[in-house]
Amino acid sequence: MHNLRNCACFCNRFKSNYQKRTFTTIAGAVKIKEDIKKIDFANAKPFNEIPGPRSIPVLGTSYEYLPFGPYSLHALQDALLDKYRKYGNIWRETFASIPAVNIILPDDIETLFKSDGSTPIRLAIEPLKLVRERFQMPIGLANLQGKEWRKIRSSMQKFILRPAEISNFIEAQDIIADDFISLMKELRTEDGEVPDFQRQIYKWALESVAAIALDTRLGCISAHLDPSSEPSVMIDATRIFMNLMGKLTFSSGLYKYISTPSWTQFARAGETLLRITQKYTEAAIQKIKEGRFEEGQSKYLLSLLAMKDLSYKDILISSNELITGGIDTTSHTLVFNLYTLATNHEKQEKVYEELNRILPDKSPITPEALKSMRYLKACIKETFRLFPLVPTNTRVTAKDLVMSGYQIPSGTMVVAPNIASRLPEYFPSPDEFIPERWLRGGDMHTDTSGFAHLPFGFGARMCIGRRVAEQELQLALIKLVKNFRIEWHHGKMGVYFYMLHVPDKPARFAFIDR
Numbered sequence: 302m303h304n305l306r307n308c309a310c311f312c313n314r315f316k317s318n319y320q321k322r323t324f325t326t327i328a329g330a331v332k333i334k335e336d337i338k339k340i341d342f343a344n345a346k347p348f349n350e351i352p353g354p355r356s357i358p359v360l361g362t363s364y365e366y367l368p369f370g371p372y373s374l375h376a377l378q379d380a381l382l383d384k385y386r387k388y389g390n391i392w393r394e395t396f397a398s399i400p401a402v403n404i405i406l407p408d409d410i411e412t413l414f415k416s417d418g419s420t421p422i423r424l425a426i427e428p429l430k431l432v433r434e435r436f437q438m439p440i441g442l443a444n445l446q447g448k449e450w451r452k453i454r455s456s457m458q459k460f461i462l463r464p465a466e467i468s469n470f471i472e473a474q475d476i477i478a479d480d481f482i483s484l485m486k487e488l489r490t491e492d493g494e495v496p497d498f499q500r501q502i503y504k505w506a507l508e509s510v511a512a513i514a515l516d517t518r519l520g521c522i523s524a525h526l527d528p529s530s531e532p533s534v535m536i537d538a539t540r541i542f543m544n545l546m547g548k549l550t551f552s553s554g555l556y557k558y559i560s561t562p563s564w565t566q567f568a569r570a571g572e573t574l575l576r577i578t579q580k581y582t583e584a585a586i587q588k589i590k591e592g593r594f595e596e597g598q599s600k601y602l603l604s605l606l607a608m609k610d611l612s613y614k615d616i617l618i619s620s621n622e623l624i625t626g627g628i629d630t631t632s633h634t635l636v637f638n639l640y641t642l643a644t645n646h647e648k649q650e651k652v653y654e655e656l657n658r659i660l661p662d663k664s665p666i667t668p669e670a671l672k673s674m675r676y677l678k679a680c681i682k683e684t685f686r687l688f689p690l691v692p693t694n695t696r697v698t699a700k701d702l703v704m705s706g707y708q709i710p711s712g713t714m715v716v717a718p719n720i721a722s723r724l725p726e727y728f729p730s731p732d733e734f735i736p737e738r739w740l741r742g743g744d745m746h747t748d749t750s751g752f753a754h755l756p757f758g759f760g761a762r763m764c765i766g767r768r769v770a771e772q773e774l775q776l777a778l779i780k781l782v783k784n785f786r787i788e789w790h791h792g793k794m795g796v797y798f799y800m801l802h803v804p805d806k807p808a809r810f811a812f813i814d815r
């Protein structure tokens with residue numbers, strides 16, 4: 302049998318060192334994939350030979366992100382790229398007491414996800430889990446594992462992940478996008494900017510997701526929201542909840558033992574969101590009791606309640622999860638999309654032309670029309686490549702695997718940073734915004750592994766809000782590009798990490814009437 306450890310030529314190719322990497326082309330990566338497939342677990346290099354920074358007692362390798370260390374957690378993407386240069390395609394770290402392996406090769410990422418099985422394991426978000434336990438509530442989809450996760454996931458995804466179901470929300474999301482444009486026009490100043498535009502985007506994102514998760518119009522999209530009104534309270538609570546979730550996740554963990562000020566504020570915001578979700582869930586139950594809902598009406602919350610598969614608390618938390626998961630994600634992604642279009646006028650005009658061709662005058666937006674907007678969809682995909690909202694995908698392995706020639710035993714935490722999408726090996730001219738690289742059949746199409754770019758994760762546990770987010774973004778961008786020429790005059794935008802990658806600059810676009 303071919304023994305990797307005795308095979309000098311193979312081992313040299315796998316020296317995990319950036320300078321010594323022997324391939325810089327996609328063809329080279331494919332060749333390595335073939336070689337990897339030949340190795341079985343017993344013959345792979347031992348786990349403890351995987352390179353990485355020195356681990357010290359208590360801190361592991363997280364000292365690298367402390368003030369005296371070489372990296373900042375807020376600049377996580379730079380840290381990951383630097384580690385790739387230092388260690389190559391695979392390295393080990395111990396972060397927040399959890400030993401983890403980082404992998405970059407798309408083939409390794411494919412190995413990881415394809416070994417997932419029907420109940421993939423992703424570690425829980427600790428503060429979110431704890432706050433729900435303290436409220437004596439279920440811990441929610443993102444934190445559950447095994448059969449319990451499968452049960453909730455199957456019920457929820459029936460109504461929000463199937464393309465046929467999601468298209469039923471087009472009308473509601475379309476009206477909300479129109480309301481958002483009217484709000485922007487009302488608030489816009491002479492220079493074309495919309496004051497506190499990030500907050501206005503938050504209103505759009507919350508209104509859009511609540512139309513699905515709570516089966517209601519909250520009434521957020523107004524220029525003059527009373528600070529004590531429910532939508533205002535909800536926007537503030539969501540912002541606090543998400544920011545502190547990030548802060549607590551990467552803290553020392555003291556909040557688990559004593560109520561730190563951040564924990565107290567986080568729990569209070571969580572309670573507010575839960576209380577409001579409860580109000581709408583009870584309203585939906587009332588509708589069913591009064592016979593005001595029939596199955597097949599394509600309403601998420603009502604359909605879930607009518608199915609009677611899940612408990613009241615499970616349904617409450619499922620709606621709560623969509624609200625908390627569905628605001629920061631789409632709102633920051635919309636900003637990144639506006640930025641790439643605003644800084645690439647030629648591409649923005651191509652989107653405008655496509656929209657005028659597919660949707661002349663006031664044509665209604667149909668699922669077919671959305672599907673046929675190839676260029677707009679390529680722009681969204683390319684924006685995710687340049688600005689990955691989620692910096693890493695993670696799994697705990699369910700079986701023994703071999704990655705980059707090393708043994709990865711079952712039960713290992715594996716992190717797949719979204720940085721292959723920034724490397725010339727996989728995407729030529731990686732720093733340029735080239736939507737054409739996603740257009741199959743075109744001259745500039747990049748034929749690279751789908752595992753080099755996974756903004757929504759992969760497989761049975763991929764983002765459950767993916768189709769909601771994609772449709773919502775597409776509708777908002779259609780309205781924005783049709784109404785305005787979008788401009789940006791504030792230097793280069795980058796990413797800032799807190800739990801997601803968010804824009805490192807305020808969203809100060811100029812919106813000029815078309």
Ligand code: HEM
Nearest residue numbers: 443623626627630634691757758759762763764765766770
């Ligand atoms: C730009 C938008 C978004 C991006 C890039 C994104 C990305 C992701 C990623 C990478 C995961 C982990 C997937 C995996 O482990 O394979 C995830 C999970 C999840 N996302 Fe999203 N997301 C987005 C929008 C949304 C929205 C709009 C919602 C809710 C309406 C949502 C709710 C969730 C939930 C509940 C999970 C956990 C799923 C589970 O564990 O089964 N996301 N998302």
